[in-house]
Amino acid sequence: MTETETIAYDVVVLGAGPVGENVADRTRAAGLSTAVVESELVGGECSYWACVPSKALLRPVIARADARRVPGLRQSVQGPLDTDAVLAHRNYYTSDWHDDGAAQWLESIGAVLYRGHGRLTGPRTVTVTGQDGARHILTARHAVAVCTGSDAVLPDLPGLADVKPWTSRNATSAQAAPGRLVVVGGGVVATEMATAWQALGSQVTVLVRGKGLLNRMEPFAGELVAEALTEAGADVRTGTSAESVTRENGTVVVATDQGDRIEADEILFATGRAPRTGDIGLDTVGLEPGTWLPVDDSLRVTGSDWLYAVGDVNHRALLTHQGKYQARIAGAAIAARASGVPVRESDAWGAHAATADHHAVPQVVFTDPEAAAVGLSLAEAEQAGYRVRAVDVEISSASGAGLYADGYRGRARMVVDLNGEILRGVTFVGPGVSELIHSATIAVAGQVPISRLWHAVPSFPTISEVWLRLLEAYRDN
Structure with a gap:
């Protein structure tokens, strides 16, 4: 292969994270030749700096907390976590930041991997520049899929670069617990990393500009998480922003808008994400670099008949599972169009439309x-113009809750659309609720009427009996 040789594929995928991998898997399954371009590690952000390492850090934290709520077991788990063992386990799950296995999987499905920086250099054309300077020009007969993800955003504070702050990547890959950690932000990354590092030995201070944590969920979710963080020893300060940050003799010094001075060993900014589209050649196809890419429900970029944007880059739902869902939709749509099959995006239940992005995330x-939610919060549903009613119950009313944890604390809400009596949203907060959310997702995505939900009988004695309590509360009030 020479530097100037042009190679044609049916599909070229920019980005080999879970989203790009799934696009490649679906197009290869349809018999299309597919090239995948990756500038970092195959497996992407999720595998090495986000979902996988963060959950590896959090699993022992949650397991210990649950064990401490069980009579007869709590005395056995009163000591501190073995931080070194937790970090070693995290390293194992990230394959020590080596991607050999992920690359081999791509090869096993018949996709061709190009390592290097890929840029659009015109319609249906991607030029890949490797670390050794070698260039390969790839053309796509049917589609180019942009699956490059997003980056953490740092605020515009003078001198911040000199402080060398943590982003989510540092927080999930650190090889030791800082003695003192300031976390700026109140969203998912901020709350999860505050939970993890507080339990692993850091003294954590959380600075939240707004009124509370997890402001995209029901208010009670952030309230319960904030209470638990405080009980665990973290200092959670709401209505507080970092006005300046400096590093003095190795110590981070944070001045807040409340006039406080906080000293720490590290500071994590978890204050948002930006699309990783700044240097992928969007300008060569008439698009603005560094922007989110608007798409239709088949994930095709607005105004294009060949360019797709899948996952974070389209700004629909910055979640790995939604990106993988979109990838399956995009792969099916690309394959259908390649074979001349009409793609009917208006088919809400079809294989070619990512309609769950709109109402059932x-x-x-x-x-x-844990906090888990699907669909719309009460405020979002009201803002959207639905005639809704919120139904709240304490999860402790479910028979299995007390068996799961002594003194179980948690809350559940379902948002009922009174026109048709279907669910627009469901939220659970409490120990173990992550395993409840898929049942709620089915109810919301499938628009299951409440009259049918009465016949979905929860097993006794499980926490899922909270569904019966919710239905009874709706009926009786």
Whole structure:
């Protein structure tokens, strides 16, 4: 292969994270030749700096917390976590930041991997520049799929670069627990990393600009998580922003808008994400670099008949599972169009439309307690113009809750659309609720009427009996 040789494929995928991998898997399964371009590690952000390492850090934290709530077991787990063992286990799950296995999987499905920086250099054309300077020009007969993900955003504070702050990547890959950690932000990354590092030995201070944590969920979710963080020893300060950050003799010094001075060993900014589209050649096809890419429900970029944007880059739902869902939709749509099959995006239940992105996006926050939600919050449903009613119950009313944890604390809400009596959203907060959310996702995505949900009988004695309590509360009030 020479530097100037042009190679044609049916599909070229930019980005080999879980989203790009799934696009490649679906197009290869349809018999299309597929090239995948990756500038970092095959497996992407999720595998090495996000979902996988963060959950590896959090699993022992949650398991210990659950064990401490069980009579006869709590005395056996009163000591500190073995931080070195937790970090070693995390390293194992990230394959020590080596991607040999992921690359081999791509090869096993018949996709061709190109390592290097890929840029669009015109319609249906991607030029890949390897670390050794070698260039390969790839053309796509049917589609180019942009699956490059997103990056952490740092605020515009003078001198921040000199402080060398943590982003989510540092927080999930650190090889030792800092003695003192300031976390700026109140979303998923902030709350999960505050939970993890507080349990692993750090003294954590959380600075939240707004009124509370997890502001995209029902208010009670953030309230319960904040209470638990405080009980665990973290200092959670709401209505507080970092005005300046410096590093003095190795110590991070944070000045807040409340006039406080906080000293720490590290500071994590978990204050948002930006699309990783700044240097992928969007300008060569008439698009603005560094922007989110709007798409239709088949994930095709608005105004294009060949360019797809899948996962974080389209800004629909910055979640790995939603990106993989979109990838399956995009792969099916690309394959259908390649074979001349009409793609009917209006088919809400079809294989070619990512309609769940609009009304049934599930998410779990792996804090203690866990917070899980799908669909719309009460405020979002009202803002959307639905005639809704919120139904709240304490999860402790479910017979299995007390068996799961002594003194179980948690809350559940379902948002009922009174026109048709279907669910627009469901939220659970409490120990173990991550395993409840898929039942809620089925109910919301499938638009299951409440009259039918009465016949979905929860097993006794499990926490899922909370569904019966919710239905009874709706009926009786």
